[in-house]
Amino acid sequence: MKITDGIYAYPWTDMMVNNCNTYVLQKEGLILIDPGLKRYVPQIMAGMKKDGLNPDDISLVINTHSHPDHLDGDAYFLQTRAKIALHEEEEKFLKHVGVDFFQMFGLEPPQYRVDVYASEGTLTAAGITLQIIHTPGHSPGSICIYWPEKKVMATGDVVFSGSIGRTDFPGGSSSTLKKSIEKISTYACDYLLPGHNEVIEGAVEIKRNFDFIKRSFFSFL
């Protein structure tokens, strides 16, 4: 589904299955954010084709974090030309702790590869220069991905429409999440692309959402 020029969303809508939203950014090529569960990746590829996007043009897959409902689908891209990016802290976490989540979800251990560390700072692929923002709290190496040219931010499981990421999983920290939310709330955004639930459009709506989150959740974090 096209959100606006260069930004496509493949939202997960089946409440019976925990899977994440996938996003695709387009310029000279494509960047895919969070492939979700491996078994549903073909559905995303079909959705992309319907939107006139060629999955072979994906040159970079970025994981906002390593939870199975976001990263399991990396396996699909191992045989493609796409490079795969994850924060270094998150790779360490995945190796030592995060790998157990896959069993908890009834999944095989993840087949993945990290080609690029998505570190705080800029990351360029497909003619798109992104700002990677390290936003731990939901998991130690969670990142938000900001495309200044479009004023769009993918937030993974840091914030949602009317809600925030849980911090009760191993590697979670509510006080850290609070700092991360403060950090991303200062960016000029016209589109907020959360890892679950609906996309938030418009600077006013996005500010309203951050204000609501700060009012509703910050005294508990």
Ligand SMILES: [Zn+2]
């Ligand atoms: Zn998560």
